[in-house]
Amino acid sequence: MTSLNEIEGRLALITGASSGIGAACARRLAKRGVHLALTYSTNLDGMRTVENDIKAQNRSLRISIHQVDVGVPDQINHMFQEIQEIHKQTPDILLSNAGYGKRIPQIWDISLEEFDYTINVNLRASFILVKGVVERMKKQRWGRIVFMSSIAGYGGGINGCHYAASKAGMTGMMKNLSTRLAEYNISVNDVAPAMIGETGMIPSAQAIPEVAAGIPLGRLGTPEEVANVVEMCVQTGYLTGQSVLLAGGLK
Numbered sequence: 001m002t003s004l005n006e007i008e009g010r011l012a013l014i015t016g017a018s019s020g021i022g023a024a025c026a027r028r029l030a031k032r033g034v035h036l037a038l039t040y041s042t043n044l045d046g047m048r049t050v051e052n053d054i055k056a057q058n059r060s061l062r063i064s065i066h067q068v069d070v071g072v073p074d075q076i077n078h079m080f081q082e083i084q085e086i087h088k089q090t091p092d093i094l095l096s097n098a099g100y101g102k103r104i105p106q107i108w109d110i111s112l113e114e115f116d117y118t119i120n121v122n123l124r125a126s127f128i129l130v131k132g133v134v135e136r137m138k139k140q141r142w143g144r145i146v147f148m149s150s151i152a153g154y155g156g157g158i159n160g161c162h163y164a165a166s167k168a169g170m171t172g173m174m175k176n177l178s179t180r181l182a183e184y185n186i187s188v189n190d191v192a193p194a195m196i197g198e199t200g201m202i203p204s205a206q207a208i209p210e211v212a213a214g215i216p217l218g219r220l221g222t223p224e225e226v227a228n229v230v231e232m233c234v235q236t237g238y239l240t241g242q243s244v245l246l247a248g249g250l251k
């Protein structure tokens with residue numbers, strides 16, 4: 001690996017790291033010697049478990065946790081102030097992973113408030129987060145940005161149109177940003193998973209039996225498999241502008 005792709009000693013911001021995919025990504029990047037700023041919204045116990053596990057494995061890592069509702073811009077700005085105070089820098093790596101999606105299949109049941117909130121948490125927050133990290137990345141000519149999108153942005157998914165629109169918007173923003181930020185050596189990609197178990201969204205196959213039965217690989221994905229792809233994205237600077245569908249063969 002060349003220094004272009006060295007991630008040890010970098011600082012990663014991972015939103016929604018208190019459970020599921022975000023927690024697995026935090027554990028993975030910690031193994032690679034990446035310092036961490038991790039966010040949670042309501043699950044402090046889950047966040048503390050992740051923090052303590054990582055600290056027990058590597059005492060030399062700097063790790064901070066921050067309570068943020070990413071649907072509220074002031075809270076994101078406050079989080080960046082905390083990160084600056086604790087780490088004396090803004091992040092080198094951003095994983096915008098915190099996400100929300102209430103399963104409301106039909107448009108006539110989706111309120112305007114639900115639509116707006118979903119867009120704010122999934123899409124608008126990613127925009128604000130990128131604005132918070134991009135100046136340092138530009139200046140140092142090194143940065144990695146990964147959005148946690150969804151198969152819903154491709155095939156519609158099992159949630160409603162509010163969730164699909166928010167995730168497809170993330171992929172559109174990723175594609176635009178990747179072209180604009182490439183000259184600064186900042187890569188921008190997204191991971192678009194489907195049916196990842198052991199998460200708050202999908203605890204197990206029993207939670208969605210009719211969908212689980214239709215997965216060509218015959219099982220749910222795991223948070224560790226998503227972490228594999230995120231790790232690949234952050235350690236491979238030549239990879240940019242890509243949306244990696246991780247869906248067990250689902251379309």
Ligand SMILES: NC(=O)c1ccc[n+]([C@@H]2O[C@H](COP(=O)([O-])OP(=O)(O)OC[C@H]3O[C@@H](n4cnc5c(N)ncnc54)[C@H](OP(=O)(O)O)[C@@H]3O)[C@@H](O)[C@H]2O)c1
Pocket residue numbers: 015016017018019020021022039040041042043044068069070071097098099100101121148149150151192193194195196197198199200201202
């Ligand atoms: N599981 C899947 O099959 C699947 C498929 C496609 C995409 N995804 C995406 O993967 C990402 C992670 O989800 P997951 O499956 O790992 O589920 P999860 O275990 O429920 O994790 C969701 C995380 O997002 C945080 N979060 C939710 N709303 C938030 C808000 N308003 N502000 C800040 N943080 C918030 C949660 O924090 P607290 O728990 O602390 O409140 C939690 O840390 C999401 O973006 C989701 O859309 C998941």
